[in-house]
Amino acid sequence: MDWRAFANLLSSERLPAAIVDLDAMDRNVDRVLDALAGTDKTCRVASKSVRHVGLLRRILERGGARFRGLMCFTLEEACFLHDRGFDDLLVAYPSLQASALADVAGRVAEGATIRPMVDAREHLEACARAARAAGTTLEVVLELDVAYQPARRVHLGALRSPLRTARQLVALAREAASMEGVEVAGLMGYEAHVAGLPDDSPFSRALNPARRALKRLAVPQVAKARAEAVSALRQAGVDLRLVNGGGSGSLDTTTAEACVTEVTAGSGFLCSHLFDYFRAAHFEPAAFFALEVSRAPTDDVITCLGGGYVASGEPGWDRLPVPWMPPGLSYISMEGAGEVQTPLRLSGHGPRPRVGEPVIFRHAKAGELAERFTEYLLVRSGEVVAREPTYRGEGGCFL
Ligand SMILES: Cc1ncc(COP(=O)(O)O)c(C=O)c1O
Incomplete structure (x- = not known):
């Protein structure tokens, strides 16, 4: 739509107004489907990058069998979405809020699939307490830090999980195994320094070559870290039902990893402007x-x-x-x-x-x-x- 078409469309609307072009959004869903074609991966939709129930429903519907589940940003949001008919909810950011964990555990006891993220003993203990009180077991997902670390004290990537090695993951999985009420069901490693880093930002052009170099170096390192983690956890007897990675900006590289079972995408469906500057991700404004x-x-x-x-x-x-x-x-x-x-x-x-x-x-x-x-x-x-x-x-x- 050009500006005149927008102006006509909005001539009798109250302003400010927010508009979503469903045709463009559908084509963005199709682009994600294209990225999955020929792979065995599914797509988990990042709800934080949509925050609109009607759009989440439409995205999942168009994605069909290749789209499975939502990546939520809080426990309460997962319950809000569960109330609206969504299931298979991975809460990708840890939280110890007792009332929200109790709500999640109550729903899991009645058959919902809602999995909290953990990276510390405290997270496991909070989940286990809520699960025991609800008479159930909470399946949890471990987060691996996959940042690029070329030297000690150099950490290029999002500061999220303290778990940086397969050994640390296995140690936490063993702690989980010793606790009644929790069970490790998956692994997530989010390469923010690849999926969230533009190649051609017009806002800081001088840094573009360095960003592209970091991405080139980081991609094989992320793949190695995830593969080692999966293999170590499996050897330790952990039944990994999901291995999640990536985002809208890394679909090409994350889908190429054998150990990954699902990739995440959210921003690409609506294509906010920060997603204009990626070379490998071609979405259209929606x-x-x-x-x-x-x-x-x-x-x-x-x-x-x-x-x-x-x-x-x-x-x-x-x-x-x-x-x-x-x-x-x-x-x-x-x-x-x-x-x-x-x-x-x-x-x-x-x-x-x-x-x-x-x-x-x-x-x-x-x-x-x-x-x-x-x-x-x-x-x-x-x-x-x-x-x-x-x-x-x-x-x-x-x-
Ligand atoms: C854990 C995790 N996975 C994936 C993503 C990617 O989401 P999007 O496709 O919206 O960029 C994010 C975004 O911050 C994230 O935190």
Whole structure:
């Protein structure tokens, strides 16, 4: 859709509005299916990168048998999704919240598949306590740190699990085996420094060659670490039912690993703008938001109402939404995306939105857009076909 098509679509809508192009999202699901073709892997959908029940349902439905389960971001979110009919839920970030673990254990006792992530004895103990109280066993997944570590004290990758070696994993698996109420069922190693690192970021071009070099060096190292971990755990008698890795930005390399049973993808389905800069991942923009142009302070500046939807992560210009349509709009460096107002400079190329007309933006991160809107307008063939609540619209606020 071009800017005129968006403007027509939104002419009688309240602004700000968030829009998802279901046709583009379907094609992104098909791209993930293509990445899985010829492999024995399935895709687990990262709910944090969607945060919208209606869209999660549509993604799983289109993915069919090759898409299996959700990767959740909190225990409470997993219960919220279970209430809405989802199952096979891997909670990828550890938590010791007793009430949430009790809720999870109660559901598992009644037949749900919800697996918490663990990397420490304390996690195992909290899971085991909840499981025993519910008269069940919680299947847990161990997280391996697969960061690139070329030298002591150099850690290139996300700081997540302290478990860096197969030996440490086996030791924790043995602790689990000695505890009533928990059982190790899987392994996860997330290569954030591959899956989350763009090759051609326009925001910090000088670092692109270093990023690409790191990725080249890291990929074989991640594969080796995961394979060694799987083999050591199996030798120690652990029945691994899932081995999870990767993300939207690493489908090509993660699916190539024999020991991996499933890859994760989330951001690629909506393709927030940080996913424009990967060489191996080709997704198309499917999620947008529209702000009203509310004033024009100078001849070459228009100001939108709202817009400061800054994404999480290392602070920088790449965390701001990009003004997407009409083309030729840029931020004013001293203001950026504002809490209440966002001025944009016009380049003179492309149409000039008038006061009252919309400017279309794309968020930097796919799921965080849903924290700003209560509903998404779902569009097919250029027409709004449904309006469905985001997590926020359903009162779901988990972090
Ligand atoms: C454990 C884990 N796996 C996979 C992903 C990748 O998700 P996405 O495809 O949304 O980038 C993430 C993102 O942070 C993650 O934390």
